[in-house]
Amino acid sequence: MKIVTSNLNENMELPLQLTISFQKVFSLFKKYASEEFSNHPYHKSSLEIVEDFKNYPEELIEGFSDFSLLEKYQDQIDLLLDPLFPELLLLNEIKAASIPFSFTSFKFTTRFEQILNNAGEHYKLSLRNFEEDTMYIMACTFIMNLYYGFSIDLKRPFFFDIPDKNSGITKHYRTAFNGDFSEIIPTKNAPKITEEDYRELLDNFENIKIWKEKFPPGSYIFKGFGIMNLFDVTADEIISSIRTNLLRSSDNLNEELQHDLREFFEIKDLMLGFSIFTIENGLNQLRVKMSESTLFTFMSEISCSNHFCHHIVGKIFNQYESVAISDVEMYGQKHGHNPFYHQLHKVGIGSIILIPVKASNNKDLTIIEIASPRPFELNSINQNKLKDIISAFEIAVERFIEEQQNVIEATIQEHYTTIHSSVKWRFIEAAEKYQRELQEKNQDIKPDPDEIIFENVFPLYGQSDIKGSSLARNNAIKEDLATQLMLTINVLSEAYKKEKLPIYEELTFRVSEYLNEVNSGLKAGDEISILNFLKRDIYPVFKHAKRNHKPLRKEVDKYMERLDDNLHVIYEKRKNYENSVTMLNDPS
Known part of the structure; x- marks a missing residue:
């Protein structure tokens, strides 16, 4: 008999003494063997089992804690449990007879056995995120429910992460436990739990000392087994x-997503990449702004009509719809081995899914590439598995483009002087070229930014000062930032009430830290740092919350209404300040 243990500590303390017994299942057979159930479908088979069981050892009924006896009594146990494991479902269900809180399991469906065999000879059931104290308290609540009848909801699901040595992928399983074939028996050392004890425990989940006082280690006997x-x-x-x-x-987003998508598609060498393009002259020209791609990394410009087939141009660049190429070689034959085929063939791609994401605020188009070295592994059918996460990709792309715009702005500020908006396009092109070269070159060798010269152009500017204006302006900035951060916390708090995602808690903490810094006094660069954080980390989450929860739309909309239309920040105190300065400088 195959016996599998878990990763839990064998000497872990529990309020239960774990005893394996088949008394309850045998009682069912005795019930169906009686004359009362003579017409029941189980009557005949139950009679045979009850008759055979007369020669079985008593410990199968009375119970035993020596798990090695499971193998000794394998034939008898199989006879008793086979009706619980119908043959027609052995290849479908993932099921085992098991002991709760130790997860020692000893009878499996065929499918479960195959999963365990693929995990490796020495694999132990790997229970995720459970500490010993938590397990102890869960055992106590199990006793309170089953023996005392107190209603306590601690139905926290158990999860097992089971690797597949053949595919290199780890699968994740949620467990459901049936305790119908078990009972709880208090020992002489078990204090009786009263209504007062019950109420005290309700307010002391994390106080393991109190739980052990009410339920001393080994003070109850678990007798039976579970399914x-x-x-x-x-x-x-x-x-x-x-x-x-x-x-x-x-910083490792691409790597983390690639790992997730490998498990999602069960392709251990799946490749993930993306490129950001600016569309120029209709669809005649694509300029590569940014690329972490196996296809477009070393390209700066692409002619759409010459590079891609009409189908891809129409789907990707006109309709913004995903395209799957299940067999790259067949694609090449159909489309005259065009330049795009040669790109795919050169890097060893056998099948690929291309996902276009159009930026909402400019002409940028991002193409996400999910590729496999083998044909047919990616196709138009499994492409549809991505529908549930496309919206999250869109949010991430929006955030990434905003981050890149910030990088471009920072590059311009670092390498060039203050510029007029009418010629900013030239500096943006130079900054994008510089960032692209940074990616392509050895990290130890930095490229030189292009020198930008405008012949016969002369800057004209002036500046006046008002006493105390710098302090007034800083106070205005401080008040506006504090207001915006407090409003941000309000929206995140409401979002967490609707959807308890850890990211909402994490972001609330980070916003609170920024708020404390602002209240303590602004330092150089604080304003830019906070605004970049809001654009990069907060606004994409707001879009997600607004899209997935209608009640949150009002909260997010109220927040957005407070922002200045042009600057996209709260600009209330600063506007008052500027109006005051204008009045002072107004010669009329």
């Missing part, structure tokens, strides 16, 4: 992880 069902939630887990990663900012 554990596993449900594959890999897709749900990965979608959740992808959404979380896309909504937060990370």
Whole structure:
């Protein structure tokens, strides 16, 4: 008999003594073997089991805690439990007989056994995110529910992460536990739990000392076994992880998303990349602004009509719809081995999904590439699995483009003098070229930014000062920033009430830190740092919240209404300040 243990400490303290017994399931067979159920479908088989069981050892009924006896009595246990594991479902269900709180499991469906075999010879069931104290308290609530009848809801799901050595992918499973074939028996050392104890425990979940006083270690006996069902939630887990990663900012975002998508599509060498294009002259020319791509990294300009087939031009660049190429070689044959085919073939791509994301505030178009080295692994069918996360990709792309715009602005400020808006386009092009060269060259060798010269252009500017104006302006900035940060916290708090995502808590903490800094006094660069943080990390999350929860739309809209239409920040105190300065300087 295959016996699998878990990653829990074998000597872990519990209020329960774990005893394996088949008394309850045997009682069911005795029930169906009686004359009362002579017409029941189980009557005949139950009679045979009851008759055979006369020669079985008593400890199968009375119970035993030596788990090695499971193997000794394998034949008898199989006979008793086979009706709970119908043959027609052995290849479909992921089910096992198991002992709660230790997760030692000893009878499996065929599908479960295959999963465990693929995990490796020495694999132990790996329970996720459970501490010993939490397990102890869960066992106490189990006793309170089953023995005392107190209603306590601590139905926190258990999750197992089980690797597949063949595919290199880790699968995620949620468990459901059926305790119908078990009972709880108090020992002489078990204090009786009263209504007063129950109420005290309700307010002391994290006080393990109180729980151990009410339920001393080993003071109750668990007698029986449980049925554990596993449900594959890999897709749900990965979608959740992808959404979380896309909504937060990370230096390793591309790497983290690639890992998630490899599990999502079950392709261990899947490749993820993206490129940001500016569309010029209709669709005649694409300028590559930014690329972390296996396809476009070393390209600066692309002619749409010459490079891509008409189908891709229409779908990607006109309709902004995703395209799947399931067989790159077949694509090449159909489209005359065009330059795009040669690109795909050169880097060893066999199948690919292209996802266009159009920026809402400019002409930029981002193309996300999900590629496999083998044909048919990516196709128009599994492309549809991405529908649930496309909106999160759109939010992430918007944030990334804003971050890149900030980088371009910073590059201009670092390498060039103050510029007039009418010629800013020239500086933007130079800054984008500089950033592209930074990516392409060795990190130790920095490129030189282009020198920009305008012949026969002369700057004209002037400046006047009002005594005390700098202090007044700084106070105005401080008050506007503080107001905006407080409003941000309000929206995040409302969002957390609707959807308890950890990212809302994390962002609330970070906004509070910025608010404390502002209240303590502004330093050089604080304003830019805070506004960049809001654009990069907060606004994409607001879009997600607004899109997924109608009640939050009003909160987000109220926030956005307070922002200046042009500057996209709260500009109330500063506007009052500027109006005052204008009045003082007005010669009329």
